Amino acid sequence: MLLWACLVSPGRGQPPDASAVTLYFFWAQGCPHCEEEKVFLNALVSRDPRIRVVSLEVTASGDNRELFQKVCQTLKVPLPGVPLTVVGNLYVAGWRGDHTSGPLLLKAISQARSQGLPDVVGSLLPTAPPPAPGLAIPETLAVPWFGEIKLKNLSLISLTLILGALDGFNPCAMWALIFLIGLLLGLPQRWKMWLYGGVFIFASGLVYFLFLAAWLNVFLFLGLVFWVRLGIGVVALGAGVVNLREFILDAT
Template sequence: MAVRAGRSPRAGALSSAPALVVTLLLGVLLLLLPPSAPAAGATDGAQAGPEAVELVRFTGEGCPKCAEQSAWLAEQAPRFPGLVVVEHEVWADAQGRALFVRTGEELGFEASSVPTTVLGERVWIGWTDAIAEDLAAALDRAVAGRSVQPGVYGTPGAGTCSQEALACESGAGAVVDVPLLGEVDLGARSLLVSTLVIGFVDGVNPCSLWAISVLLTIVVRTASRRRVVAVGGTFLLVTAGMYALYMAGIYSALSVATHLAAVQAVVAVVAGVVGVVSVKDYVAFKRGISFTIPDAAKPGLYKRMRAAAGQDRLGPALLATAALGVAVSLLETPCTAGFPVLWTGLLQQAGVPAGEAAALFGAYMVPFLLDEIVVVAVAVGTMRALRLQEHHGQVLKLFAGITMLALAGVIVVAPDIMEKPLQALAVFAAASVLTGLVHVVATAVRRRRAVAPEATPVG
């Protein structure tokens, strides 16, 4: 691994007359010599070797995190043959600072924190264990001649250093114990709070609640708690698996996009459209464009539910329930389109790698399934199923729509807010308060219209 500061000077050309004479004589002698035999093991084509890769570092003099990264690169040098590290000091060097700012404008990151590392169009802000792991994987790809996905990984304040105090943020965040997954360390730029709240809001959508409540209404008639637990649990597992595939597909689609600004715009537009339609459903439920399970599809679902619950043996009943779960997941896709796009867009914006995204998805599913787990638990305990009324579905639509519109606005104006727990909670709290106000005002208006005497015609 070669290390150089800034641009290496060009080698000077020979300009003296004696040097020119010597060069000409050597050229004549080489022409007169017979061609040499190929070396053993040589082939007609050039031997493929490691790619020459340039890694650009923006650092500050005396920055401890920069020194840690330098030591890591020196230690890893044998692993990355052909790697050239170009370092620009930005605290004391005006030219380096100007280049830092230009690079930030070109690649879409805030040029304010060191160390910042650039490989092609991939940017790492700060230096943490997670960044080291991600950088190593990217260097492996680059040295092997494979493309490296563009994007910005990390944010100021996580594993970065301050010029004034030479103090560094460790980047270590809370370690969260996620059920079934164990401890997840998500760092100072944690999206955990946003993930949990988005998962909860996504989970209280009327489509999934309607499906599970109708299914349990049919199953509890068998008077078998064992069957209620088995059928309800199977339905939840299948729909969760379908949702995992759905979100993985969105994440993969966004991963191949090369322009983060375009991804951000698409995510905001999709969320905005879904949010507007959801709010419309509160005012004019199922009139016009509506992201709900179509009424025409419900007789078929009722038939599948009765078939699943009416099986004499539990095995066929569970297979029928699994098939029902797949069918319901496909039909309710419009109901759940907005939040998965929003959430995966936030992950891409923050440069979250696949491993951390998988852990966050596990955290997402806990609140996402919470309301349905409660519905199943109530059915098991009381042998009665909760039923979702239409006006409940309208309020849920309003809440989801306003929340989605708020998140779409945040993504456009200041996406970093969603990585800061208190600010993310403030966004959701504001959406909840606005939902309550709108519902209270709308309810008062509807009641006034219902009791108002009809106007007497004049004349």
């Protein structure tokens, strides 16, 4: 996922207060980059109690989703997406690891303490929400057959391999593969076999790429999760009806 950092010149305001800094963390369920940043923020708060993190999940809360859109418009975020961390009028979009995105976030915190940046997100909130306890997540994840995995040290390539291996035992993917094999067995033309098989592999790879890059969260921000699921279900049901109809007609 692309990373963007915007450092805006602070306006004239109150004297800086170095005793506390508030971070607004926008995240979404199912976002692997968000989980990586959660581990970093959890460790950061443990080292420095003066840092206060406000966790704002955007998929389950319409208010948080609306606030996220307002913040992106106010800060002129070019590619809105999660995770998005806002400190004053500075933001870090995306998360490319502790050694890449981490220094950008620490620099924003240091600048907020030294210059007293205006609280952009706080000004858009009707009331300031309390820090969510969801940041205290475990640093390890138990995965079947792989044992304990440290989220902090998990790379994108490793995550892709793990999800791909686990998806091999996914009942939905297994039935799709069985259906594809049955379809290919009935094709006399070899070029059609290559075409259908290639389309299946390409579509699977594209979906994994979109998921891991967190671009599918665009639908979540717009509140279209239900309609996307409904559309996929209708298409799948229609395809099943068509194939059953052709099977019955061929049998008769």
